Amino acid sequence: MHTSYYRVDDHTYFERFGLGYDHLSVGQKFIHRPGITFSQQDNVNEALDSVNSAMVHFDQCFAEHTSWRKNIMVSTLTLQRLIGMTTKTFGRRRRIVAMSSIALTKAMFAGDTLYVESEVVGVEDIDGDLGRVVLRTEGFNQHGEKVATLDYTIELWRSAAGPDREQCPDRPALESRFASHLQRPDGAWLEQVGIFFEDLRVGETFIHSPRRTILAEEAVLHALRSLDWNPQTHDAEYARSAGLAGPVVIQTWGIGIAVALSTRTFGRVTVNLGWSDVKFGVDLMAGDTIEARSTVLDTRLSKSRPDEGVVTVLTEVHNQRGEFVNSYQRVLMVYRRSAPNPYGDAGY
Structure with a gap:
C-alpha cells in the first residue's frame, strides 16, 4: 500500500504527501482527487495577473461575438492545474525537466470541473537521491x-531523500486507514482525501504537512x-510606530490557515461546528512559516445525523522559531466509512 503517514511514536504521526521515486513503476495509473471547478473570476484573475490581453477571457460582450459565444478559460490556467492536481502523488517532485507535448483538445469554461489522471510511462535512475519519471497526464x-x-x-526524490528527510521519520504507518491511495479493480490507484470517522482515535496526534509561509501581500489582502x-x-x-x-x-486568518493545514487529515469533514478555548501567542508576521499539529480529544456518533460522527480536536500552531502562535479546540462532523457517503457516487 501507499501511505501518507509516518510514525513518530505510538500516538503521533507525521503527514507526508507524494510518493517517492522508488514507489513508481512503468504502467502505474493514478486517479487524482479532488477535482476543481473553474469560475469566471479564476479566468479574469489569471488573464489580468499574467497581463494576458486576449479579451475573449474577460470581456463577455466580445466573447458573445466569437464562435465560443462565451468567455473561454485561459489555457495556461488549465495547464497549471493539470500539474497542481497531481501533487498528492507527485508532490515530491524536484522539478519538471521537459514537456514534450501539451495538447488541449476541448475548451474549458466557467462552471466546468476538471479531473486529472496520470500514467507512468518511463522511469530512470539518476543517483541515490533522485529518479527521472516520464508521465502522461490527462484532464477530463x-x-x-x-x-x-x-x-x-520530472525529477522525483526517493522516499529516503529530499529536503524533508530530517522532518519525516523513516517509519511508514502501513495501517489501511492511512492509505494515501486505494487500488481500483482495474488496477488504477485512486487518491484518498482524508480519514474517516471510524479511523480517528482519541489521543492520536497528527503533525500537518506541508507547513505554510505567509507572504506580506496576501496578509494585507486578507x-x-x-x-x-x-x-x-x-x-x-x-x-513600526x-x-x-x-x-x-x-x-x-491565523486560525483559518491552521484549519486549512489540518484538512489533509480531516478532509472528510461535513461541517465545522465551532471553536472553543482559542488562545493566541506571539504576533504572526509576514515571512513566518507555521506548522500545525492536531490531537483527537473525543469522538462520538451523531444523534441527529447517523451517517456522521462528531470529533473534537485540539490544534496547536508554532512558527519557525518554535514560538507559540495560537491554539484552539474545534468540533467537526466527519463522514463514516460504514454509512452512506458521497464519495463513491462522486468518483472519489
Missing part, C-alpha cells in the same frame, strides 16, 4: 470528455477583504 471535464493531454518528464482595517494590519509606518517589525497578520 465533468462529462468525462478529455480536455487535455500532457506528456512530460485583512482588507475581511474589513479588518486596523492600520497595524496594512500600514507599515503605523506598525507601534513597535512592530511590520504589519501583523490578522489573528482570525
Whole structure:
C-alpha cells in the first residue's frame, strides 16, 4: 500500500504527501482527487495577473461575438492545474525537466470541473537521491470528455531523500486507514482525501504537512477583504510606530490557515461546528512559516445525523522559531466509512 503517514511514536504521526521515486513503476495509473471547478473570476484573475490581453477571457460582450459565444478559460490556467492536481502523488517532485507535448483538445469554461489522471510511462535512475519519471497526464471535464493531454518528464526524490528527510521519520504507518491511495479493480490507484470517522482515535496526534509561509501581500489582502482595517494590519509606518517589525497578520486568518493545514487529515469533514478555548501567542508576521499539529480529544456518533460522527480536536500552531502562535479546540462532523457517503457516487 501507499501511505501518507509516518510514525513518530505510538500516538503521533507525521503527514507526508507524494510518493517517492522508488514507489513508481512503468504502467502505474493514478486517479487524482479532488477535482476543481473553474469560475469566471479564476479566468479574469489569471488573464489580468499574467497581463494576458486576449479579451475573449474577460470581456463577455466580445466573447458573445466569437464562435465560443462565451468567455473561454485561459489555457495556461488549465495547464497549471493539470500539474497542481497531481501533487498528492507527485508532490515530491524536484522539478519538471521537459514537456514534450501539451495538447488541449476541448475548451474549458466557467462552471466546468476538471479531473486529472496520470500514467507512468518511463522511469530512470539518476543517483541515490533522485529518479527521472516520464508521465502522461490527462484532464477530463465533468462529462468525462478529455480536455487535455500532457506528456512530460520530472525529477522525483526517493522516499529516503529530499529536503524533508530530517522532518519525516523513516517509519511508514502501513495501517489501511492511512492509505494515501486505494487500488481500483482495474488496477488504477485512486487518491484518498482524508480519514474517516471510524479511523480517528482519541489521543492520536497528527503533525500537518506541508507547513505554510505567509507572504506580506496576501496578509494585507486578507485583512482588507475581511474589513479588518486596523492600520497595524496594512500600514507599515503605523506598525513600526507601534513597535512592530511590520504589519501583523490578522489573528482570525491565523486560525483559518491552521484549519486549512489540518484538512489533509480531516478532509472528510461535513461541517465545522465551532471553536472553543482559542488562545493566541506571539504576533504572526509576514515571512513566518507555521506548522500545525492536531490531537483527537473525543469522538462520538451523531444523534441527529447517523451517517456522521462528531470529533473534537485540539490544534496547536508554532512558527519557525518554535514560538507559540495560537491554539484552539474545534468540533467537526466527519463522514463514516460504514454509512452512506458521497464519495463513491462522486468518483472519489
